[in-house]
Amino acid sequence: LGGGRYQAYVRTEVIGTTTITATLDGQAAGSADLTITAAPAVGATSSATLSATEASIDESVTVTVTARDALGRPVLGSGNTVSISSAVTGVTVGTVTETATGVFQAELSSDVTGEIALTVVVNDEALASPLAVSFTAGAPSAERSEVTVSASEVIADGVTTTDIGVTLRDRAGNALSIGGYPVEIYTTGGKLEAEVTDNGDGTYSRSLRAPTEPGEAKITASLDGAFIQSTATITFIPGPASVAKSTVTASTSEMSADGSALITVTLLDEQGNVPLVMPELAMATDLGSLSAVTDLGDGQYTAELISRQSGTATVSATIDGEAIISMATITVTGGAVDASRSVFSRSASAITVDETVTLQVRVSDSYGNAPSGTVEVSFSANLEGTTITEATMVADTLYTATLSATKPGVAFITPSVNGTALEKSFVSISAGAASGATSTLTLSQAEMTTYDTVVITVTLFDGQGNAITKGGDVVTITSDLTGTTVSEVSDQGDGSYTAELTSTVGGAATISATVGGEAITETVTIDIADKTSVEALGITEFALHAAYPNPVASTATLTFDAPEAAELRVSVYNMLGQEVALVHTGIVAPGRHTRTLEAYRLPAGMYIVHMTGGQTRRTVIFTKL
Numbered sequence: 135l136g137g138g139r140y141q142a143y144v145r146t147e148v149i150g151t152t153t154i155t156a157t158l159d160g161q162a163a164g165s166a167d168l169t170i171t172a173a174p175a176v177g178a179t180s181s182a183t184l185s186a187t188e189a190s191i192d193e194s195v196t197v198t199v200t201a202r203d204a205l206g207r208p209v210l211g212s213g214n215t216v217s218i219s220s221a222v223t224g225v226t227v228g229t230v231t232e233t234a235t236g237v238f239q240a241e242l243s244s245d246v247t248g249e250i251a252l253t254v255v256v257n258d259e260a261l262a263s264p265l266a267v268s269f270t271a272g273a274p275s276a277e278r279s280e281v282t283v284s285a286s287e288v289i290a291d292g293v294t295t296t297d298i299g300v301t302l303r304d305r306a307g308n309a310l311s312i313g314g315y316p317v318e319i320y321t322t323g324g325k326l327e328a329e330v331t332d333n334g335d336g337t338y339s340r341s342l343r344a345p346t347e348p349g350e351a352k353i354t355a356s357l358d359g360a361f362i363q364s365t366a367t368i369t370f371i372p373g374p375a376s377v378a379k380s381t382v383t384a385s386t387s388e389m390s391a392d393g394s395a396l397i398t399v400t401l402l403d404e405q406g407n408v409p410l411v412m413p414e415l416a417m418a419t420d421l422g423s424l425s426a427v428t429d430l431g432d433g434q435y436t437a438e439l440i441s442r443q444s445g446t447a448t449v450s451a452t453i454d455g456e457a458i459i460s461m462a463t464i465t466v467t468g469g470a471v472d473a474s475r476s477v478f479s480r481s482a483s484a485i486t487v488d489e490t491v492t493l494q495v496r497v498s499d500s501y502g503n504a505p506s507g508t509v510e511v512s513f514s515a516n517l518e519g520t521t522i523t524e525a526t527m528v529a530d531t532l533y534t535a536t537l538s539a540t541k542p543g544v545a546f547i548t549p550s551v552n553g554t555a556l557e558k559s560f561v562s563i564s565a566g567a568a569s570g571a572t573s574t575l576t577l578s579q580a581e582m583t584t585y586d587t588v589v590i591t592v593t594l595f596d597g598q599g600n601a602i603t604k605g606g607d608v609v610t611i612t613s614d615l616t617g618t619t620v621s622e623v624s625d626q627g628d629g630s631y632t633a634e635l636t637s638t639v640g641g642a643a644t645i646s647a648t649v650g651g652e653a654i655t656e657t658v659t660i661d662i663a664d665k666t667s668v669e670a671l672g673i674t675e676f677a678l679h680a681a682y683p684n685p686v687a688s689t690a691t692l693t694f695d696a697p698e699a700a701e702l703r704v705s706v707y708n709m710l711g712q713e714v715a716l717v718h719t720g721i722v723a724p725g726r727h728t729r730t731l732e733a734y735r736l737p738a739g740m741y742i743v744h745m746t747g748g749q750t751r752r753t754v755i756f757t758k759l
Contacts, residue, residue: 175201175214175236177259182218182252184267191306192272194243197227197265201236201256209236217255218242224306225250244269245306271336272304274315276357279303280364281319283342283353288324290370292346295327300338300355300362310336316358323351323370344370348410372410373403375433377458382417382451384439384462391501394440395464397424399451401433408433413453421447421466442501444468468503473554475500480537480547480559487598488566491537493522495549495556504530510552513537517545517563539563540598566596568607570652575645577635581661584637588660590620592631592647602629607649615643615662637662671726673697678704678745678752681731685757688734694745694752696722702747704729709740717743733758 135141155165185196199216201209216238218227224246233239244250244267252265284297300317302310313334319326327341342351353366385396397417403409415435417424422441429435441447441464449462481492493513499505511525511533519541525533539545542564549556578589592609594602605627611620617639624632637643640662647654677695684690694704702722706715714736717729736758745752 173203173205173207173209175209175256176204177254177256177261179204179206180254180256180261181263182254182261182265184265186267188268188270190270190272191244191247191304191308194241195267197240197242197252197254199230199238199254199256199261201238211235214257217253219253219255220250221253222246222248222250227252242267245308247271247308271308271310272306274302274310274336274357275305276360276362278305278307279355279357279362281353281355281362281366283366283368286367287369287371288344289373290344290346290348291373292344294344295341296324296344296368298340298342298353298366300330302336302338302357312336313338318356320354320356321351321368323349324368342368348372372407373405374411375401375409375413375453376404377453377456379404379406380451380453380458381460382449382458382462383460384449384464386464388465388467389439389441391442391444391466391468391499391503394438397437397439397449397462399435399458401435401453414455415451415453416455417449417451419447419449421445424449439464441466442503444503468501469499469505470507471497471505471509471552472500473551473556475502476551476556478547478549478556478559480561482561483559484562484564485539486564486566487539487542487596487600491561493525493535493537493547493549495525495533495551496531497533497551498531508552509533510550512550513547514550515545515547517541517543519543520545520563522547537561542600565600565602566598568594568602568649568652569597570649570654572597572599573647573649573654573656575647575654575656575658577645577658577660579660582635582637584640584662586636588635590633590635590645590647590658592623592649592654594629594631594649604629605631607631608651609647609649611645611647613643613645615639615641617641618643618662620645635660671695673724673726676700676702676745676747676750676752678743678754680754681743681756685759686731686733687759688732690731690733690756691728692717692731692743693726693728694718695726696724698724700747700750702745702750704743704745706731706736707742707744709742714741 151167151169153165153167156163179202180200182197182199189195197218201214203209216230218230218240225244228241230238230240247269249266249268254261254265279302282299288294288296298319302315313332317330317338319330319340321342324345325343327343331339333339349370351368355362379402381400383398389395401409415427417427417437419439421443422439425438427435427437439447439449444466447464447466451458476495476497479494485491495511497505497509513522513525513535515522520539523536525535527533545561545563546558548558572595574593576591582588590611594607596602605625609623609631611623611633613620613635618635618637621634626632642659642661644657644659646657673695674697679693681690681692692704699721703719704717705713708714715731717731738758741756741758743754
């Protein structure tokens with residue numbers, strides 16, 4: 135290094151303390167002790183190997199980790215930590231043991247199948263390369279394998295078959311995926327079909343044919359001569375009820391409307407036996423009604439048929455929705471008309487005078503049957519202006535009449551059957567639709583002047599001249615005089631509608647209106663006197679009136695008077711004397727004139743309005759907000 139200094143490097147793979155000596159021209163020049171320690175292992179360069187990448191759950195796999203330092207060299211000393219783990223439940227990693235310097239081992243076992251990912255960490259740093267072991271199911275276990283059947287209940291008909299299955303599982307309950315094991319299947323009832331089938335995926339099957347007698351069969355199986363602990367049971371039951379063999383009968387073939395008949399349904403299977411499992415039974419009749427069904431507990435069900443209507447009752451039954459072929463037929467008879475059982479009805483309880491109501495009486499005997507003998511039906515009402523047509527028979531038991539009215543009100547209707555009055559009912563009658571022919575048009579005054587306001591009122595009546603007392607109609611009001619204005623129509627909610635008429639011109643204005651698009655026949659004419667003349671307004675000199683409103687927010691109205699025709703200029707100036715708006719320039723006729731100033735364009739402040747023309751000079755001031 136110059137200056138009498140020399141330098142050398144020491145590199146060693148031996149851990150411990152060494153003495154460094156130096157000589158100068160062969161003579162000892164001194165010594166120093168140097169302590170050498172091992173470099174720590176890191177995950178990035180360390181490696182791990184497996185004794186096997188595939189194993190069954192009955193086997194274990196040795197995981198070997200070789201710890202290396204950052205330069206990839208085997209570590210020389212102890213003090214390194216290695217951990218091996220898996221996030222999969224059912225996987226066990228044994229104690230990690232350092233079997234040699236820098237070499238660590240642990241045993242891996244699993245109760246679950248599939249690929250198991252391992253995490254290896256060296257001195258808190260995970261290995262760079264992933265590590266995984268694939269575990270398969272172990273040897274089959276008679277304790278964990280299971281016996282199943284496709285159905286726990288089978289009809290004892292000597293025909294139906296049931297599938298019996300055996301699923302082989304290992305000691306941890308994992309299903310095997312390969313076949314080849316000696317499996318037998320046994321039964322205490324029925325007949326086993328063919329031989330056991332090895333499905334090649336760890337499952338085995340065999341068919342069982344049902345016996346002809348009800349009973350129970352216990353299903354067992356063996357694995358390589360050892361009985362599998364799991365068993366299954368099949369119950370053989372009678373067949374279902376047959377719609378062809380079951381019957382529907384009645385206690386009588388004829389009954390009166392005040393009598394009854396007992397209906398009996400007897401359920402039988404195809405062999406004529408009473409089913410063990412009863413289906414869902416329903417009875418129905420096309421006439422009268424049936425009581426709740428009573429289950430007698432021996433395959434028989436009963437219900438009582440009651441019919442207050444004459445005719446032929448056919449009683450049928452269904453089992454699980456399918457009709458029993460057998461049915462029972464009963465004839466029901468009937469009697470004289472009974473006013474107390476006759477029923478009055480009307481097609482509507484409220485109408486307008488533009489509409490009609492159909493009145494109906496359905497006559498019957500004491501039990502609602504079509505009556506025999508003479509039947510006379512009539513209707514009467516107490517409201518003036520109400521008309522009811524003569525009752526006519528439109529069906530065997532139905533009589534009708536039509537009610538109409540010309541006046542609003544409540545009509546109480548009394549029907550009678552063979553001179554006996556039935557319970558009264560009512561029909562509420564209101565005014566009809568508004569009519570242009572009968573509605574009226576009036577003014578709050580017969581004459582007006584320009585700039586005055588007159589209220590126009592439309593009063594609605596229906597076609598019969600009845601006042602309409604509610605709102606909701608569409609009414610329009612117009613004037614034929616140019617220069618007149620009719621405001622928006624206001625619905626007063628009582629059948630009347632109003633609007634305001636104003637005019638800027640004189641003359642005769644004819645006011646007309648419509649309701650619901652129909653023109654109201656009546657019109658009114660109002661004479662409008664012109665109030666805008668110089669004399670009428672009392673204008674004797676040129677004048678500029680104050681701006682309105684003042685202060686001004688957005689727009690203002692400027693009004694000025696001219697006693698004679700003149701050329702005038704009206705303009706707006708700011709307080710610096712600068713013209714900021716021209717309101718009017720040109721010749722005006724004698725009279726009062728208005729102009730609109732769009733003041734929203736002006737900044738806030740004080741402004742001066744000048745009106746000039748000939749010898750005329752007029753000024754007003756306003757404030758812009």
